[in-house]
Amino acid sequence: RVPAYSPEAVAEFTIGLLLALDRNIPRAWNRVRENNFALDGLIGRNLSSRTVGVVGTGRIGALVARSLRLGFGCEVLASDLVEDPDLLAIGVRYAPVDTLLREVDVITLHCPLTPDTRHLIDQARLASARPGVTIVNTSRGALIDTTALIEGLKSRKVGGVALDVYEQEADLFFEDLSNEIIQDDVFQRLLTFPNVLITGHQAFLTEEALSAIAETTLASLADAEAGRPLACQVTAQQVRGSGR
Structure with a gap:
């Protein structure tokens, strides 16, 4: 187990997804590849003018909140x-999740998946959110009720979605399925929306993070062989609660 190999990698990727979605970068790139340089339909939004809600301010969430607040000048609720x-000192305000949802333009999820947080973003909470809310999830797929999310996209209650995780990703991610027929109809429906951006659980994937994983793994093996306590031991409870 490598509990904190690179919070910076995930935090940076989170903001990258948000910027790509807000500025229509994937759509623009697809057009340019076809020699279409028209700007119709590519109007974006300034991140600096938006209020962002950060759910979960552990190491990753705190980095996201700090970057948005100090780097972009966003109003940040957590x-x-x-x-x-440290976040309070730079002007980040804390509020309960339900209050946060009513006040923000963007929601980014950085909390662990537990029985209490499973489907944290569901039909009822989406109904209470601001119209056109943007949702970013680089934490755990099951934090979002995907069926409710699709309904929110269809009604335009949800204005945009960026996901690096998916509730049923175990049957999809980390595999090359380019020549296969995807059997997951819910995932296929998500892919039809022009305002949805999905990546295959790659937020952690940087050179620095992979080096940290290797170093921590080798150190753990050395500790185990020497009979020393394991700093990153995995418990049975953690295994049971590790679903995405």
């Missing part, structure tokens, strides 16, 4: 059981 004094 929700967590424990408030981060």
Whole structure:
């Protein structure tokens, strides 16, 4: 287990997804490849003018909140059981999840998946969110009720979605299925929306993160062989709660 090999990698990727979605970068790139340089339909939104809600301010969420607040000048609301004094000091405000959802233009999820957070974003919470809300998830797929998300996209209650994780990703991600027929109809429906951006659980994938994974793994093997306590031991409870 490598619990914090590169929070920077995931935080940076989160903001990259949000910018790509807000500025229609994938759509623009597809057009340019076809020699279409028209700007119709590519109007974006300034991130600096938006209020962003960060759900979960552990190491990754705190980096995202800090970057958005100090780097882009966003108004940032956060929700967590424990408030981060460093974030409070730079003007991040804390609020319960339900309050946060009503006040933000963007929701980005960085909390663990537990029985209490499974389908944290569901039909009821989406109904209470601002019209046109943008949702970003680089944490765990099951934090979002995908069926409710699709209904929100169809009604335009949800204005955009960027996902690096998916509720049923175990049958899809990390495999080359380019010559296969995808059997997951829910995932296929997500892919039909022009305002949905999906990547295959790659937020962690940087040279620095892979080096940290290798170093931590080798250190754990050395500790185990020497009979020393394991700093990154996996418990049975963690295995049971590791679903995405």
